[in-house]
Amino acid sequence: MTIASSEKVSLPVGLYTATDSHTIHFHQLQRSTSDRIRNRRVNERTGKEVELDDIVKGFDTGDEYVLVEPKELDEIAPGRSRSLEIEGFVDLADVDPIFFDKTYYLGPRGEEYSKVYSLLEQALAKAGRVGIATFVMRQHEYLVALKSENGLLTLHTLHWADEIRDPKKEIDTLPGKAKASEEELTMAEQLIGAMSMDWDPEQFHDTFQEKVAALIEAKKAGERVEKAEPAAEPTSVVDLMEALRASIERAGSPKDTGGKATASGHASTSSKGAGRKPPAKKRIRSAPEEDLTGLTKADLYKKAAAANLPGRSHMSRDDLVKALTSART
Template identity: 85%
Template sequence: MAAVARPVWAGNLSFGLVSLPVGLYTATDSHTIHFHQLQRGTSDRIRNRRVNERTGDEVELDNIVKGYDTGDEYVLVEPKELDEIAPGRSRSLEITGFVDLAEVDPIFFDKTYYLGPRGKEYGKVYSLLEQALAKADKAGIATFVMRQHEYLVALKAENGLLTLHTLHWADEIRDPKQEIDTLPGKAKASDKELTMAEQLIGAMSITWDPGEFHDTFQEKVAALIDAKKAGETVEKAEPAADPTGVVDLMEALRASVERASSPKATGGKATASGKASASSKASAKKRIRSTPKEDLSGLSKADLYKKAAAANLPGRSQMSRDDLVKALSSSASRP
């Protein structure tokens, strides 16, 4: 049985005179491959330590306090002092008001958490708020303190549960006009260029399915590790495309529209003739039929996922190990 997740924060969610004990749960995981730091030419790990820069001695965590540099001196602050001044003693999540979701610019959204009731007896209040938010298509705006930081958050109803999205404070959003000195403003484009750009957007329009996308870089990192372990080499990535110049813009747009509008079966590339295309499909079918059925039962989930990615199986990121085996077996058996 899988271990039950523990909340990263627990407190009371209140709106009006209604109070609901809730727990906050991490909503996302990172699949980034992590490396240890080693000294070159050895297998010796490099460790980060808390060291007194004057004496060079290592300092225990209990002997470390926070210091704010005022220029002339450090103002020392103990961790418990930060807890003592926290609004609501770090256990209150009070909704200030409700706003239309469309009013919150996407740039304000930061991290997502799941919100769950702390006990089945609070299920009715939880469900009531979730249904009311979903029907009104609004988000509750609140602030709360977690780990000695105050957060501005948006409470939303999503797929039958409540989610909490931390938001950036207004003064944390940078002004792009001050950050980027090369912004063109409303650069003049010809009617033909604008029409062609709109056609390209239309030709490349797709239905949003997050399961269709996966982290190809992490897959290549895993392949690199496997290759180096086996003493093999891997193919280097292609260099980045050259920037499109103003003179070549119209031609680049036209070629892009033609490629995006071509049949998906050809992978976006025109074939020399319909007969050649049919012939290649027929030979491909023969090769698939003649390939012995692979035994997938002994493969790990990571290896199965690599095969699913190579086969471009939809929804693979949400599949269990057994689901991956079934999907791959079904894909291999199709002509």
């Protein structure tokens, strides 16, 4: 594919998938057997299987079906785009995040295009703009944004404007701007301040998929599977101020400062009793470390998931023991 513009600037690039899914996929089997279940194309009236060549597409108009042959769709489908024609450049901030769909990496198709590739990436980064274009892939036309991101060019497919649903039509319980006192608004802002954090996606992981993997390992080993704790029942908020105050106290609770946290999350100490000798620290008897060698692989995996050990899904039982032991030291 080639990035092109009306000014005849062209840049051959390769398109690479930027994301992947770690969802665990299952086959359908008949219970108590290893027999796969296959989906079949069956006539709902006769119950007989239908050959692929005998299937046409039908659009339901309400009163009847409009039949469309597969070759008719092929005949009107646009051919695959050889170039990405940039219509213009817009401010990135003007593109609402709801429009973004999938992301692809772009790389120069050959060393001779490295300079123009880098030049376009740097110019987009400095301008804070994205190139808007359309192109065809797999018989579908896409609206896309060409963006500079962390030193490389990325291509983001965008939703068409008429694909974005109106939230006011979709949600019939929107409150609008609820009336709130200055004190309530201040405390809500303090809660946000107390819970402020740096964005680090590595801190978050798909715990359910890890539990599914642990479930599979446990069933392979013939071990008993522990059920998850039931979710806490939601409580009705009677006093908003009291709920905000409690949330701020929890969010700003001190860990190492020894002082009481204020609403902004900072610890404060009292001058009363200053100079008084602090009490001697009590000796804490540490519990004996658990013997990991006696645990099943499923139990070891659970502990590795709790410790957020990288690469645990590919480790053998012995590897899990070594990794967990190293993590203790």
